[in-house]
Amino acid sequence: MDITDGALYQNSVKILEDAGKIINCDPNILNRLKKPKRALIVSVPVRMDDGSVKVYTGYRVQHSMTLGPGKGGIRYHMGVDLSEVAGLAMLMTFKNSLLNLPLGGAKGGITVDPTVLSRAELQRMTRRYTSEISNIIGPDKDIPAPDVGTNPQTMAWLMDTYSQEVGFAVPGVVTGKPIEVGGSLGREGATGMGVVFCMEEACKKLNYRFDDTLTIAVQGFGNVGSHAALYSHQRGARVIAVSDVDGGIYNKNGLDIPKLIAHFKAKKTLDGFENAEKITNEELLCLDVKALIPAALDGAINAKLAEKIKTKLIIEGANGPCTAEAGALLVSRGVKIIPDILANGGGVIVSYFEWVQGVSSYFWGEDEVNAKLHTAITSAFHKVWNFSETHKISMRLAAMSCSIQRLEKAMLLRGLYPQ
Ligand code: GLU
Numbered sequence: 376m377d378i379t380d381g382a383l384y385q386n387s388v389k390i391l392e393d394a395g396k397i398i399n400c401d402p403n404i405l406n407r408l409k410k411p412k413r414a415l416i417v418s419v420p421v422r423m424d425d426g427s428v429k430v431y432t433g434y435r436v437q438h439s440m441t442l443g444p445g446k447g448g449i450r451y452h453m454g455v456d457l458s459e460v461a462g463l464a465m466l467m468t469f470k471n472s473l474l475n476l477p478l479g480g481a482k483g484g485i486t487v488d489p490t491v492l493s494r495a496e497l498q499r500m501t502r503r504y505t506s507e508i509s510n511i512i513g514p515d516k517d518i519p520a521p522d523v524g525t526n527p528q529t530m531a532w533l534m535d536t537y538s539q540e541v542g543f544a545v546p547g548v549v550t551g552k553p554i555e556v557g558g559s560l561g562r563e564g565a566t567g568m569g570v571v572f573c574m575e576e577a578c579k580k581l582n583y584r585f586d587d588t589l590t591i592a593v594q595g596f597g598n599v600g601s602h603a604a605l606y607s608h609q610r611g612a613r614v615i616a617v618s619d620v621d622g623g624i625y626n627k628n629g630l631d632i633p634k635l636i637a638h639f640k641a642k643k644t645l646d647g648f649e650n651a652e653k654i655t656n657e658e659l660l661c662l663d664v665k666a667l668i669p670a671a672l673d674g675a676i677n678a679k680l681a682e683k684i685k686t687k688l689i690i691e692g693a694n695g696p697c698t699a700e701a702g703a704l705l706v707s708r709g710v711k712i713i714p715d716i717l718a719n720g721g722g723v724i725v726s727y728f729e730w731v732q733g734v735s736s737y738f739w740g741e742d743e744v745n746a747k748l749h750t751a752i753t754s755a756f757h758k759v760w761n762f763s764e765t766h767k768i769s770m771r772l773a774a775m776s777c778s779i780q781r782l783e784k785a786m787l788l789r790g791l792y793p794q
């Protein structure tokens with residue numbers, strides 16, 4: 376597969392071109408942004424528990440390092456391929472630029488279903504993958520983090536492997552680590568919290584009350600979806616439906632999210648939760664709710680589904696959940712979409728805080744982390760909202776335009792090497 380073949384990559388290039396027109400971007404800069412700086416494909420041989428050896432394929436793509444070291448998560452999922460990782464790396468460049476972080480964009484992943492591996496197999500796979508990409512990562516080069524299918528434990532193994540190779544502890548090589556090995560308070564829930572902060576600002580703009588009248592459906596109950604549901608619930612909104620890969624549950628009077636999280640942890644399924652009906656993922660996405668949070672995978676909302684969507688507010692917890700066609704259709708019907716590079720930016724903002732705290736070996740309290748996250752994400756929200764109102768364009772196009780404006784200035788100042 377060629378790097379540019381995938382739908383996510385092509386969607387990202389298309390929106391880049393559209394935003395380039397809005398800000399009248401230098402065409403040489405646009406051309407450079409359409410391709411990643413560097414892409415590494417590695418074989419990851421792993422000894423399985425039964426003694427056999429399986430060989431997985433892993434990737435790390437560094438899309439841009441103009442604004443600082445590469446930054447972006449590592450995904451373990453069967454849908455991972457070179458083009459998807461490159462598209463996600465590109466989105467990280469745009470996200471980090473929009474959020475005013477001193478970071479470039481990168482992404483990594485392994486084509487694997489992590490749910491069928493034992494803990495020992497996962498550890499061996501993570502360590503070998505880290506070793507294979509260790510030449511191009513590092514606290515000043517490229518800093519991975521969790522994404523779909525990975526978690527703080529994965530990051531601890533990555534940090535340990537890298538540290539063993541260089542001979543001393545290097546906590547700054549990765550973010551999203553457990554607190555005990557240099558993680559930041561508030562990092563685990565940060566993406567979900569950022570989603571909720573953006574939803575609060577959007578509700579103010581749309582004159583929606585943030586209380587029991589705010590009905591919410593959340594697609595995906597991983598790290599992003601479960602925290603977004605929890606913080607919405609804690610702030611008084613009514614989460615009436617959530618789902619995971621196997622389908623969803625619904626109660627029009629609202630789900631007790633803290634209880635549901637405990638149920639999900641114990642049973643590993645949403646099924647069987649008290650006072651809730653079963654619904655499909657498609658039914659969930661089409662519910663007549665005040666706000667919809669797609670927090671599963673890219674491409675979850677396609678054009679066919681978009682026609683049936685009833686909500687007027689979508690906050691993108693996942694990266695790329697609406698296809699380009701679906702997004703255009705929804706916007707033409709007056710739906711406000713708070714785009715991924717803004718809405719799910721809370722994760723990488725607190726990753727940046729983790730990195731800063733690690734470098735200075737001085738750690739902040741959780742309230743301080745959350746307050747700083749609030750300032751960072753709400754100021755980005757208002758920048759994008761105002762740009763979108765001034766230019767009468769969608770929030771996605773506005774977010775991309777603000778992002779490319781910063782990148783263009785930095786790239787022109789740094790110039791092209793050699794001349
Ligand atoms: N994987 C997350 C994202 O897509 C977090 C990346 C990071 O913290 O570096 O934004």
